[in-house]
Amino acid sequence: xxxxxxxxxxxxxxxxxxxxxxxxxxxxxxxxxxxxxxxxxxxxxxxxxxxxxxxxxxxxxxxxxxxxxxxxxxxxxxxxxxxxxxxxxxxxxxxxxxxxxxxxxxxxxxxxxxxxxxxxxxxxxxxxxxxxxxxxxxxxxxxxxxxxxxxxxxxxxxxxxxxxxxxxxxxxxxxxxxxxxxxxxxxxxxxxxxxxxxxxxxxxxxxxxxxxxxxxxxxxxxxxxxxxxxxxxxxxxxxxxxxxxxxxxxxxxxxxxxxxxxxxxxxxxxxxxxxxxxxxxxxxxxxxxxxxxxxxxxxxxxxxxxxxxxxxxxxxxxxxxxxxxxxxxxxxxxxxxxxxxxxxxxxxxxxxx
Amino acid sequence: xxxxxxxxxxxxxxxxxxxxxxxxxxxxxxxxxxxxxxxxxxxxxxxxxxxxxxxxxxxxxxxxxxxxxxxxxxxxxxxxxxxxxxxxxxxxxxxxxxxxxxxxxxxxxxxxxxxxxxxxxxxxxxxxxxxxxxxxxxxxxxxxxxxxxxxxxxxxxxxxxxxxxxxxxxxxxxxxxxxxxxxxxxxxxxxxxxxxxxxxxxxxxxxxxxxxxxxxxxxxxxxxxxxxxxxxxxxxxxxxxxxxxxxxxxxxxxxxxxxxxxxxxxxxxxxxxxxxxxxxxxxxxxxxxxxxxxxxxxxxxxxxxxxxxxxxxxxxxxxxxxxxxxxxxxxxxxxxxxxxxxxxxxxxxxxxx
DNA sequence: CTGAAAGCGCTAACAC
DNA sequence: GTGTTAGCGCTTTCAG
Numbered sequence: 001x002x003x004x005x006x007x008x009x010x011x012x013x014x015x016x017x018x019x020x021x022x023x024x025x026x027x028x029x030x031x032x033x034x035x036x037x038x039x040x041x042x043x044x045x046x047x048x049x050x051x052x053x054x055x056x057x058x059x060x061x062x063x064x065x066x067x068x069x070x071x072x073x074x075x076x077x078x079x080x081x082x083x084x085x086x087x088x089x090x091x092x093x094x095x096x097x098x099x100x101x102x103x104x105x106x107x108x109x110x111x112x113x114x115x116x117x118x119x120x121x122x123x124x125x126x127x128x129x130x131x132x133x134x135x136x137x138x139x140x141x142x143x144x145x146x147x148x149x150x151x152x153x154x155x156x157x158x159x160x161x162x163x164x165x166x167x168x169x170x171x172x173x174x175x176x177x178x179x180x181x182x183x184x185x186x187x188x189x190x191x192x193x194x195x196x197x198x199x200x201x202x203x204x205x206x207x208x209x210x211x212x213x214x215x216x217x218x219x220x221x222x223x224x225x226x227x228x229x230x231x232x233x234x235x236x237x238x239x240x241x242x243x244x245x246x247x248x249x250x251x252x253x254x255x256x257x258x259x260x261x262x263x264x265x266x267x268x269x270x271x272x273x274x275x276x277x278x279x280x281x282x283x284x285x286x287x288x289x290x291x292x293x294x295x296x297x298x299x300x301x302x303x304x305x306x307x308x309x310x311x312x313x314x315x316x317x318x319x320x321x322x323x324x325x326x327x328x329x330x331x332x333x334x335x336x337x338x339x340x341x342x343x344x345x346x347x348x349x350x351x352x353x
Numbered sequence: 354x355x356x357x358x359x360x361x362x363x364x365x366x367x368x369x370x371x372x373x374x375x376x377x378x379x380x381x382x383x384x385x386x387x388x389x390x391x392x393x394x395x396x397x398x399x400x401x402x403x404x405x406x407x408x409x410x411x412x413x414x415x416x417x418x419x420x421x422x423x424x425x426x427x428x429x430x431x432x433x434x435x436x437x438x439x440x441x442x443x444x445x446x447x448x449x450x451x452x453x454x455x456x457x458x459x460x461x462x463x464x465x466x467x468x469x470x471x472x473x474x475x476x477x478x479x480x481x482x483x484x485x486x487x488x489x490x491x492x493x494x495x496x497x498x499x500x501x502x503x504x505x506x507x508x509x510x511x512x513x514x515x516x517x518x519x520x521x522x523x524x525x526x527x528x529x530x531x532x533x534x535x536x537x538x539x540x541x542x543x544x545x546x547x548x549x550x551x552x553x554x555x556x557x558x559x560x561x562x563x564x565x566x567x568x569x570x571x572x573x574x575x576x577x578x579x580x581x582x583x584x585x586x587x588x589x590x591x592x593x594x595x596x597x598x599x600x601x602x603x604x605x606x607x608x609x610x611x612x613x614x615x616x617x618x619x620x621x622x623x624x625x626x627x628x629x630x631x632x633x634x635x636x637x638x639x640x641x642x643x644x645x646x647x648x649x650x651x652x653x654x655x656x657x658x659x660x661x662x663x664x665x666x667x668x669x670x671x672x673x674x675x676x677x678x679x680x681x682x683x684x685x686x687x688x689x690x691x692x693x694x695x696x697x698x699x700x701x702x703x704x705x706x
Numbered sequence: 707c708t709g710a711a712a713g714c715g716c717t718a719a720c721a722c
Numbered sequence: 723g724t725g726t727t728a729g730c731g732c733t734t735t736c737a738g
Contacts, residue, residue: 037715048725053717061723084440085715088730093437093478107655112465116484125446128478131469246599246629250636276599283603302458390731401709406733414707438731441714 036077045073056081058331080326083127096325097132097144099158104151106131108243109272109300110314111150114172117318124322134158146329148172148321153214168328170321173214179328180336181320185215188310188341189222192267192295195308195343197230200352201265201293204235207251207277208269209243216243216269219297223267236263240273248276256284264352265293271303278304278348289350299344308349310341389430398426409434411684433679436480449678450485450497452511457504459484461596462625462653463667464503467525470671477675487511499682501525501674506567521681523674526567532681533689534673538568541663541694542575545620545648548661548696550583553705554618554646557588560604560630561622562596569596569622572650576620589616593626601629609637617705618646624656631657631701642703652697661702663694 038056042049047066054062055070062070073079087093098115100106118124132140132147138157140147147169149158159178162169171180196204206224211217220237227235238255240247248268268274274296281292288294296304299311316339324335391409395402400419407415408423415423426432440446451468453459471477485493485500491510493500500522502511512531515522524533549557559577564570573590580588591608593600601621621627627649634645641647649657652664669692677688 039715049716050718050726051724054724057717059718063723066723082441082715084437084446085730086717087437088435088441088732089715089717091730105655106469107462107465107653109460112460112468115465115468116459119482119484125481129472131472244598246597246602246632249599249602250632279599279603300460302460392731402732403710403734404708407708410733416707419708435731438714439733441716442731442733444714 036079038079038081041070041073041077041079044077045070056330074330080123081330083125093128094146094329095128095130095144097130097140097142097147099132099134099140099147099149101149101151101153101156101158102134102136102138104134109303110298113300113314114318114321117315118322120315121319121322123319123326127322127325146325148325151213168325168331170324170328172317172321174218174338176336177334178336179324179334181317181324182215182338183312183314183317183341184338185218185341186222186225188297188312189219189224189267190226191222191310191341191343192219192297193223193226193230193235195345195349196265196267196293196295197226197232199265199293199349201263202232203263204265204267205238205255205263206235206267206269207238207240207248207273209240209247209273213243219269235267238266240276243270243273245272245276245279248273249280250276252277252280253283256280261286261292263292265295265349267295267297269297271296271298271300271307271309274307274309274348275304278307288348290353293349293352295349306347308346309344311344312341313339389432391432391434394423394426394430394432397430398423409683427683433476434683436478446481447499447682448481448483448497450483450493450495450500452485452487452493452500452502454502454504454506454509454511455487455489455491457487458596462656463651466653466667467503467671467674470668471675473668474672474675476672476679480675480678499678501678504566521678521684523677523681525670525674527571527691529689530687531689532677532687534670534677535568535691536665536667536670536694537691538571538694539575539578541650541665542572542577542620543579544575544663544694544696545572545650546576546579546583546588548698548702549618549620549646549648550579550585552618552646552702554616555585556616557618557620558591558608558616559588559620559622560591560593560601560626562594562600562626563592566596572622588620591619593629596623596626598625598629598632601626602633603629605630605633606636609633614639614645616645618648618702620648620650622650624649624651624653624660624662627660627662627701628657631660641701643706646702646705648702659700661699662697664697665694666692 038049038052042052045052047070051062051066052070055067083094118129130144132142132144135141139161140158146167147162149169149171152159152171152173152175171178172182173180174182206220208216208220224234238251240251266277268277274294278288278294281288286292296307296309299309320337320339391402391405395405398405400423404415404419405423408420436447471482483495483497485495485497488494492514493511499520500515502522502524505512505524505526524531525535526533527535559573561569561573577587591604593604619630621630627647631641631647634641639645649660649662652662673690673692
């Protein structure tokens, strides 16, 4: 049974690919209407289905020319293998490991939302998603057919390892040279800064969680850079112990108690932290946004009602991740995408009095 | 294509069923070794596969006797339909909606962990799990083949609706008369109380989140009941605005500031809240467990290191939920299970000084 | 009321 | 190198 599963396929209806640089949908696809099978590809490429299967599964014994012909047919038809059929035939589903870095907290809203959106993706149907912990050696503890990596740091051993072993994977985060997706955190930081600047808040503090996370680092970078570009005084950084509401709350309370307040706005690195910030402000008798404006980041549903924030399109990130995963499984060209973010103005930010 | 999907099947290897009252694994299953298919059932029941399919899918036109024969064959062989095959044939996967009550916060660690364990269940392979929000009318916003209900309250409209329409579902929570699974929250509350009582803590406070949640209500009930049974003074209840660490923290801080501390231990309704409680204690200069013992509930990984807590076996709950879901899909007898919890003693509880 | 048979889309073994 | 073919386990006509 099952030998090499690398060429494993993903389902996926057809049309819309978004946020990629690629041309919209493969043209020909719409032609006949729907559901292109391996047969269609074979016909189009003028070969047998066996051959198509071989190139898709990276099994050798196919001449370069035929291979090219097949690949192009796949491309133009917008063919996506049907996993149910594959699973039935293989007697085994395609497994995908959701791998978080060692010590990376998995119980975070972002991961949770990502997971939900992942499930909502038709293209992920039938993929056997599994949460795979990472050992102290930095490698995933379980062998899977492919991986989605979260919380990767600069020289994450998982990347080298997976690359070396030729295991398909996509990184959720920012990284050139590997298949990756992430929200444009830096641009988000800038948007927050520009919004606050426009409102006249030249003195601000940025509540964040240190540099452990690349995303958070990027947000801070963007925020600071925009202030610098505007010739405004650099925002003060206030570090919280962790990324929780409680952590931000305590950091804020401590800060408010220890010094004269010299700012009129705070930018929290996440919505959760913004919740803590607002609670602290409120406990200190400060009104939001009258006394202090607050801007969050993520636009998490169910978190921070009415909060002005930077919306991150997690659904799009998840969708793209699945898309990239599929490309990894069928050995297409590596690409890396950055999903745009946007400012959502709600009730917690206002002009400086 | 697809008409009635009610009889939809679940995958599921074979052997172990746990925590149910049912006899271990269907005897005959082990006989030939593995992988019983619809063919085996047909042979065993001395009918054709077509007939087996018919009874499984609740499609009429089968005599009561044959139906019975088939059902019993299914039972003794431990047959579980193969979803991949079904999906292939139906041209459509079996969809399962994860439905949370309206207003029920989905970004909670419990839900998150449950989801992870759900994915880890082989028997859930290929089921198309989807997060389905609930509208203000109290009903799931999307039509699915089956549902898993979370956060159901006393007369949740979803239950009546689903029952009426004959849609298969399982409730994650406590409820007689419907397929349901949940941890034994009340027993957990008792365990916490008994532990504290044993350590000599006759005066305690229970930090909880009001009565909105049945689970939390049960925990409180068990806790209070055990104190009453022991003839000890009733624990004082301290309500937090929400179930978060921040909420518990603020409630504790407020409480510590407003009155003389008359207790030597606190039982928090969740590990998260315990984290908040401990932070507040620490900020007040109190040592845990030297000055005050703290007991949590859930035993969430990555939350509250070293916390004495009541472990809830979420994996078992998830596993059972899938099992019940499968039973619902194949129209078996309704049953409802309660998963045992246990006390995990770690460093936050100690004898009263 | 029940059996037989044709696929669903794909993989893999076996020919050519 | 490439085509052909036999299933994978199930649903669903179509006969009887």
